[in-house]
Amino acid sequence: MTETTAPAPQLTPQHRDLLDQVLDKWSLRILDALCENGPLRFNGLRRAIPVVTQKSLTTALRRLERNGMIERIVTSTRPVAVEYRLTPLGRSLQDLLDALLNWATATLPAVERARAEFDDLLDADHPAL
Secondary structure, X not given: OOOOOXXXXXXXXXXXXXXXXXXXXXXXXXXXXXXXHOOEEHHHHHHHOOOOOHHHHHHHHHHHHHOOOEEEEEEOOOOOXXXXXXXXXXXXXXHHHHHHHHHHHHHHHHHHHHHHHHHHHHHHHOOOO
């Protein structure tokens, strides 16, 4: 009996759209902060990601909420507080994000060497005047 494998999934426009929205610059940082720290309020996320602007953080949070990765919880305290936390769908990304980080850590020295070699070749081809 021969073993068959399922065909690899194809990258469709729907896949690309989802990956673009979930794996963009700020979404990755937000997901990482929520994975590491648990639920956070807006200002807690700003402290965890100090380089993000308020507008970019707001936009990324809305996108992640729309895609079901995080939930926005409004408490009935005075003053009203808003907290962001991962949903089960968002938590399902944690192992994948850890795997990407481990891959980046393992391959970073080789990538830096390749960049240096490329830059050296580029400089040799186009010396400064």
